[in-house]
Amino acid sequence: MPTVRPDLLSIIPQAAGPRLVTTRGGAIHSVRPPGSQVIAAADHYAAVMLAPASRIRASLGSDRKHQYNAPLGAIAIRPAQVDGWAEWGSTKETLIFALRPQSLTELAASELDLAHVDLQPPAFGTVDLKALRIAELLKMELTQQERPSELYVDSLLTLFGMHVLRNYSAVVKQPMRLKGGLSAASARRIQEYLHENFARKITVAELAAIADLSPYYFIRAFTKKFGQPPHQYVLFVRLSVAERLLVEGNLTIAQVAYFAGFSSQSHLTATMRKYRQRTPAEIRAKN
The missing domain is CATH 1.10.10.60 (Homeodomain-like)
Structure with a gap:
């Protein structure tokens, strides 16, 4: 099982906002004053605007700088090993996603039968309402008074990773593999496992392995079977x-x-x- 790497989100200042790292990746609810950021990292990063911002300047993979307005729900994706830069003149509120390349590759293999992931970032200012919904759920979880649920954040990161694969990669037109639901025997195994291990940290990946389903499909099958998500x-x-x-x-x-x-x-x-x-x-x- 992949290890949790706390430094996954270290490129974003701690003062930016609350964050959580799981085996899948990490997420930050970020509120930052006017400034700039250079991102050069070995992981995939995406940012979804939680409030409109105007006159943002950015570059990705080249020295060419673009200026654009970012409405609510605008998404920006920076693939691993691709240099990125951004500058903004007003306070910017975003939900930042970080996904390990290995994690996204494993997701592509289990869901789409593909061994390689080639991300294709959208144009600056592109609005993605589904990504916004996931970002808003993560904001609610990260900013609540109670400690955020790692299993829930891990689930949302899995859903976001699958969304990225479907919409911002070369695999977008690949059909998903059809699978059966969560069988009675699998449901019983999952219940027994959860009742035995409820007090420790549990990941979507380990539950999916017990059910012999892919992580993304497991979340959907579990929710349908039990009437509530795993977390x-x-x-x-x-x-x-x-x-x-x-x-x-x-x-x-x-x-x-x-x-x-x-x-x-x-x-x-x-x-x-x-x-x-x-x-x-x-x-x-x-x-």
Whole structure:
């Protein structure tokens, strides 16, 4: 399984905004004052505008500079090993995606039966509404008070990677391979695995491997089978375990949070209040 590389997003200043790195890649909700950026990295990067910006100057793979206005939803893609540069004269809000080349190649192989990925960036200022929807979901996840779900971010990065392959690469006209849904046996294996491993970090790739499906198709098949995406299923398992431990009363609330897979007592409290409309202390007091 690919390792998580924290430096994947280090080319963007920490002050730009909250971020998260998974085995698939990484994402940043970035708000930056007027300035400029040179990007020369071994990973694929894409930026989706979360607010309009005017008079942006940019270049990609050459010294030729383009000036353009970027409306809401405008997407810019910089393939790995291709130098990029941008300059902006007003505050710019974007969702920045980072995808490891190996990760995108694996996705192309599993979904499209292709061994090579050749990205074809769109013209500057191109609006992509589907990429915008994924970017807005990531913004919500990264900027919430609770700690973001790595499984959810990993799922969104997988969906975005597939979107890029379909729309901004040489494989765009390749038909997708038809596959069956999530069988009863596979669903049972996945359930057992999640109930045994809910407290640790879980990736889309490992769940897909158990079901013998590709990552992108697994997300869709799982959601159809269980009526909710994988990250939400895991969250509800954690909440159910926490409720049981609270009722039993043998552990402190902080210990319950740890054993149920939450990062802290405050994380458990905020999540339980959001989804159960009660705090851990209230659940314990009523039993």
